[in-house]
Amino acid sequence: MTLVSELPGRFCSIAAALEVVGDRWSLLAVREVSFGHHRFGEILEGTGAPRDRLSARLKALVEAEVLERRQYSEAPPRFDYHLTPAGKDLLPVLRSLMAWGDRWAVETPPVTLLHHDHELAPTTVCGTCGEKVHGADVHRRSNTPTA
Known part of the structure; x- marks a missing residue:
């Protein structure tokens, strides 16, 4: 997660929030998860994002603790995405x-x-x-x- 002190310019929580969710695919991924679309393919279809960009955004949202990955299959290992308290906010x-x-x-x-x-x-x-x-x-x- 980006710390506010690392951002250039005036101290601002809006700027810090935009570092986490300030691109199109991140917010659309959160939207899709909030609609109950938890699997990668469902999120991909709902957002229309390029596969590689969506994968990177989901990883960043998990690292920022906006989403969490939950394993739903062991063989093969498969994960889906759920909102954390930060995501629900x-x-x-x-x-x-x-x-x-x-x-x-x-x-x-x-x-x-x-x-x-x-x-x-x-x-x-x-x-x-x-x-x-x-x-x-x-x-x-x-x-x-x-x-």
């Missing part, structure tokens, strides 16, 4: 990215997959107080101690 990000893409990146959303008795509209809610969070409510605070 990416699911709201994927839902938000999908909503953004539906609104801004395509003319007609290709598929509506997210339902909760109605179409799900992702939003940010404070985990402490439960209030809806708006952009103007969020301010940057440095964790760097001042002298």
Whole structure:
């Protein structure tokens, strides 16, 4: 896993997160695993990724502890992929990215997959107080101690 201190430029958790999942095939692989497609062939079919790139991304996601490999056959040895707690924490990000893409990146959303008795509209809610969070409510605070 890349440490934030190794990244050039300003200290930023977004930059650190992008080092782990910031390419197309990584997030699409996480999407496929979240849909229940655990085997390499299923993930390959769902993403459309080149085989070698998907293999490299899955290996990197396992090393970053976003996915875990589980053996499902001993002879021959075969493995499938499952979300770790870190991978499950990416699911709201994927839902938000999908909503953004539906609104801004395509003319007609290709598929509506997210339902909760109605179409799900992702939003940010404070985990402490439960209030809806708006952009103007969020301010940057440095964790760097001042002298």
